[in-house]
Amino acid sequence: MNPKYSVLLIEDEESIRSFISTTLKSQGYKITTAACGQEGLHLCASLCPDIILLDLGLPDIDGMTIIAKLREWSSTPIIVISARSHEQEKAKALDLGADDYITKPFGTVELLARIRTSLRHGNQFAVGNTPYAPIYRHKELMIDYDKHLVTLAGEMIHLTQIEYKLITLLAQNSGKVLTYSYIMEKIWGPYIDNNNQILRVNMANIRRKIEKNPATPEHVFTEIGIGYRMAECEQ
Amino acid sequence: MNPKYSVLLIEDEESIRSFISTTLKSQGYKITTAACGQEGLHLCASLCPDIILLDLGLPDIDGMTIIAKLREWSSTPIIVISARSHEQEKAKALDLGADDYITKPFGTVELLARIRTSLRHGNQFAVGNTPYAPIYRHKELMIDYDKHLVTLAGEMIHLTQIEYKLITLLAQNSGKVLTYSYIMEKIWGPYIDNNNQILRVNMANIRRKIEKNPATPEHVFTEIGIGYRMAECEQ
């Protein structure tokens, strides 16, 4: 890795801190740790890390507050670390501007994969309208934004307006979880009630068209309680 | 008979205006004239001519301004007419988007040649760096832009002026969806309201002429809620 990415880990539990530190160091990341929220905010401002790993259950400051405070001035990718017992927190964290989440206990492979994805798609350097790749491709599925065309194994797939908007939104953020509320607002505007039924129906219709077996999807994944995630674009 | 090419002449000198008018009429062009820049801009937006002849020395608006204003929405070929050959002026006009430049006094033969050339090369609907294709072909359908001719299985198809422009616009962007509003602006100018009814009627008429069964089209497809897309040119 060249140059090294710097990672800021905000985590109060000593055992997890050292586990992650060791893991990341061995992979060539430059890692700094903070044991409480106060320290974390301070270090973030002075270090300007490339990515932040944030445990939501800190002793001094509420995790949501930390995300909000960071997002006031920084767009550094944030990966939230959360205990399974606090499921509903995750969606809120993502809505506040976190980029991804990972649930304890987690494996090394998963953690590293999430970090790589977030760094790759990290919007910390994007100014204004992020330039998306002109084409999304994953396995047999291809989306040509310019031609407004979706093909599966070369075959044209007919999508309705809303279906196309939806898959485009997911594809242009592929690899990343988009929360239900985020998707709803993007597609149906800010005045829609937050009943996701209409979204589920549309997702089912899309899956019927692009998945061999909608029950075991290859392209669009459900993150239960959180939202949807699309397989990362190949290239 | 093929649809006539329509020409808009923007020229303040009466003698030149009538000279060019007579010349072009005798050659089968449909010509409209404007005596000042204001009128010229207005007529262009309402007529959407196939080509524009523009005198740079108009009394009211600077010629360069007119070119720039037209290029905000139209890609119709513009041939600039100038009293004196100033290399700088010529370069600037071409830079702003004019297609050719002719110096007074000029002969009939030269003018007609320039017009033919601009119309031929004026694949005015092709966007970006699309290579100039002299012919569109797909299944039995053929469009010869140079000859201004549409044939279906060798048989000549009679199209009206608007119908020809429409199918040309779609053909020169074949494979891509063109939105209703884009098409409306290209064919009916920037001042048309965004009621697509007139477009639907014209598409129905075109389909009646070129599709075996308009309900299951082979050449022009509707992308509901978005626009129309023409089958990609073969070869």
Next chain:
DNA sequence: TTAAATCTTTACGTTTTCTTTACGTCAAAT
């Protein structure tokens, strides 16, 4: 000037899409 062709508008039936409702399934928690 008159007839024909073209363009635009109006009206209406059909198709497609959108939304809601109802119900079934699965997994986690009691």
Next chain:
DNA sequence: ATTTGACGTAAAGAAAACGTAAAGATTTAA
């Protein structure tokens, strides 16, 4: 084992978008 909550799917009604015929309006050609 049962309950509960979240998600997926089917189907039906409502709404929007589309295509077509036909009647004016305008332009062009004879």
